[in-house]
Amino acid sequence: MLIVFLCFVIYLSNIIYLGTPPTEPVNMAGTLRNVGRLVPNRSALFLCDxxxxxxxxxxxxxxxxxxxxxxxxxxxxxxxxxIITEQYPKGLGRTAAELGIDKYLDIKPVEKTQFSMCTPEIIGLMKSKYPDVDTIILCGIEAHVCVQNTALNLLENNFNVHLVVDACSSRSLVDRMYAYDRMKSSGVFLTTSEAVILGLLGGSLHPKFKEIQELIMKSAPDTGLLSMRSRN
Incomplete structure (x- = not known):
C-alpha cells in the first residue's frame, strides 16, 4: 500500500508540474512604481511667498x-x-523674518509676478545647476493659488512633488482643503513636515541625525488640518 501511495503522489506531482511550470524570475527594472521615496541628493526645497x-x-x-x-x-x-520666491515684494513685502533666511548667505529670494514659482529663471537654474534633482518639496502660500500653480507646473516639468500640508495655507480653509484635493488628484504626494524630515534622513545612522532630530523633538504646531478633514 505504501508503494501504491507513493506512486500516486509522484503521479500527481508530475501533473501539477506539467500543468503549471515554475514562473521565470521577472526583471522589474523600468516597471517599478514611483512611491515617492525621498533622497537628499535628488531633492530640493521650494518655499513659496x-x-x-x-x-x-x-x-x-x-x-x-x-x-x-x-x-x-x-x-x-x-x-x-x-529656492525661495516673493510675489511682487514692492506691494506684498519681504519674506517673514522668522523664517531665518538671513542665516544663509547663499539664499536670495527670487522676485516674481506670475503665480507659479516655475519662472524661466528658476526652471533654467534647476535644469542647469541641479540636473540630478527630480523631486521638489513644496511649502508656502497661498495653497490654492501660487502653491497649486507651482505644483502643477513642476509636474509638467517632470518633477515629483511632495506638498508639506502643515507648511501651506490660504486665507480660506475651504480653498486650502480643495487645493490639496486638486493637487493630490494630479499626482502630488501629500505629506507632513516630520514625515519629510525623517524620510530624508532614512535612519538614525545618518551623520546629520542628531542635529536634525532637534528640529522635531517638539511636535510641529497645529495648523488646522484636523478641522479641515472633519468637514469631509
Missing part, C-alpha cells in the same frame, strides 16, 4: 512660517538646494 503682508490674512501664518523654517534648516543641513 512667505511674505510679511500675508500675516494678518492667511490662516495659521505664524505656524506655517515656523514649520517652513524647520524645513529650511533640515534642507540646508542636508546640502539640498533651496
Amino acid at each position: 512667505l511674505q510679511e503682508k500675508f500675516r494678518p490674512i492667511v490662516q495659521y501664518f505664524p505656524e506655517i512660517v515656523a514649520i517652513s523654517g524647520r524645513m529650511l534648516h533640515a534642507a540646508k543641513a542636508l546640502n539640498m538646494p533651496v
Whole structure:
C-alpha cells in the first residue's frame, strides 16, 4: 500500500508540474512604481511667498512660517538646494523674518509676478545647476493659488512633488482643503513636515541625525488640518 501511495503522489506531482511550470524570475527594472521615496541628493526645497503682508490674512501664518523654517534648516543641513520666491515684494513685502533666511548667505529670494514659482529663471537654474534633482518639496502660500500653480507646473516639468500640508495655507480653509484635493488628484504626494524630515534622513545612522532630530523633538504646531478633514 505504501508503494501504491507513493506512486500516486509522484503521479500527481508530475501533473501539477506539467500543468503549471515554475514562473521565470521577472526583471522589474523600468516597471517599478514611483512611491515617492525621498533622497537628499535628488531633492530640493521650494518655499513659496512667505511674505510679511500675508500675516494678518492667511490662516495659521505664524505656524506655517515656523514649520517652513524647520524645513529650511533640515534642507540646508542636508546640502539640498533651496529656492525661495516673493510675489511682487514692492506691494506684498519681504519674506517673514522668522523664517531665518538671513542665516544663509547663499539664499536670495527670487522676485516674481506670475503665480507659479516655475519662472524661466528658476526652471533654467534647476535644469542647469541641479540636473540630478527630480523631486521638489513644496511649502508656502497661498495653497490654492501660487502653491497649486507651482505644483502643477513642476509636474509638467517632470518633477515629483511632495506638498508639506502643515507648511501651506490660504486665507480660506475651504480653498486650502480643495487645493490639496486638486493637487493630490494630479499626482502630488501629500505629506507632513516630520514625515519629510525623517524620510530624508532614512535612519538614525545618518551623520546629520542628531542635529536634525532637534528640529522635531517638539511636535510641529497645529495648523488646522484636523478641522479641515472633519468637514469631509
